[in-house]
């Protein structure tokens with residue numbers, strides 16, 4: 265016999281609150297060793313992405329957009345970000361642009377100039393008080409205020425003989441929390457690249473009402489083909505949410521970023537995507553698709569937490 269709370273859950277399909285919005289993933293090319301050039305290039309590509317008939321409400325950049333992706337580069341390219349994880353008040357635009365981080369300065373100005381929401385990919389971050397380095401995504405509202413950061417939680421430490429060996433932990437420290445961002449459009453979950461492999465983050469975000477998981481990323485030509493798309497579709501289907509992941513384009517040399525930025529809907533269908541070359545990917549995150557998917561296949565209301573009590577039930581708030 266189901267308990268009263270299970271009975272209630274059986275009849276309540278979890279509806280997501282929010283409004284539909286357009287997203288653009290900027291698959292940047294030419295990320296090189298000249299940091300100022302990387303920052304200028306990102307700004308130019310974002311300006312271009314806004315020159316369409318129906319400009320997007322949210323822009324997303326790739327992982328490590330201001331620096332080559334490599335452990336030896338992180339200490340040199342790291343910037344101190346004027347926002348601490350867990351901070352509840354935004355860092356206002358004026359403070360963000362005067363804090364001495366050229367990347368934050370550019371991102372904050374871009375969000376404000378275009379009056380858009382912006383997930384500024386990620387950059388190597390140096391914590392001002394501990395000196396530790398992180399791989400960190402920053403988020404801006406339409407006034408250019410810095411409203412959230414996500415420090416990559418799971419560091420990319422892998423060793424595939426004959427494929428790729430990478431050890432972010434040689435120079436980086438992992439973050440310590442799942443990041444949810446409340447926007448005008450609704451709640452978003454945020455992860456960075458390797459975080460995509462850990463279903464718990466997306467599950468927690470979805471149970472707490474996120475309508476999409478957004479991942480700045482940089483898979484590579486070894487792990488990209490077998491894993492990049494299927495991981496995104498799995499996160500989307502398991503949680504009946506949208507998933508968007510933004511990569512750099514495939515470079516001629518250096519870390520072989522995979523490309524293939526894409527947006528997946530709550531049924532697991534890839535609704536927009538790029539190939540290897542630089543490109544901006546546009547898609548609509550439609551709340552009603554989430555609600556329709558959940559009504560048709562009501563797994564959000566059918567979970568049997570009585571049978572797996574060690575898995576937290578989460579909350580829709």
Ligand SMILES: NC(=O)CCC(=O)C(=O)O
Nearest residue numbers: 420457458482483484487
């Ligand atoms: N930048 C990253 O975290 C890469 C993750 C990756 O390639 C993977 O296979 O996972």
